[in-house]
Amino acid sequence: MADSSNALHESRSDLSAHTVNMHRALVSLQEELEAVDWYRQRADACGDENLRAVLLHNMREEIEHAAMVLEWLRRNDDSFDEHLRTYLFTQVPITEAEEAATGEDAGEATDAGPRAPAPPGLTLGSLKGG
Ligand SMILES: [Fe+2]
Incomplete structure (x- = not known):
């Protein structure tokens, strides 16, 4: 993993394939939720009505992505x-x-x-x- 914000905390060779996939899903969930927060804040601050609508649309898409990853986690843990x-x-x-x-x-x-x-x-x- 290249980015320190989503790096594995143990050697890859010590981790099971399941743990690495869980890591991928957990990091993805973090990223989706962070994007939801960012889009909502940008929409609040945006003075352009049409751009605000796009930002809120994108926020809802990120919520969908988060829900999909959460369901994968539920099915696999x-x-x-x-x-x-x-x-x-x-x-x-x-x-x-x-x-x-x-x-x-x-x-x-x-x-x-x-x-x-x-x-x-x-x-x-x-x-x-x-
Ligand atoms: Fe997303």
Whole structure:
């Protein structure tokens, strides 16, 4: 890797092919998210309405790219799969999603107030595609 910002931190010969591909995906996700941030800021500051529209269009494209890479990560890493299934597309307060998914107390204090009930049909089995 040529750029120090996305360099491997260990010798390539010590890394599995899977780890190198994960590195590629993780760096790509970082780059896509950084681009989203940059385009949104440029659009905010841009005084030309038509250029702003182009910048926001490009920002949305970068969000699509980020989502595609994130899905690759989910399909290729069990921990990403587990945690994305726990937290994404839930309706409960985010800090309660783990407990809602597993039925187990996460063991952390919460100031979220009264507990919102889990959405109907949201069970560990349903989250795991069972
Ligand atoms: Fe992109």
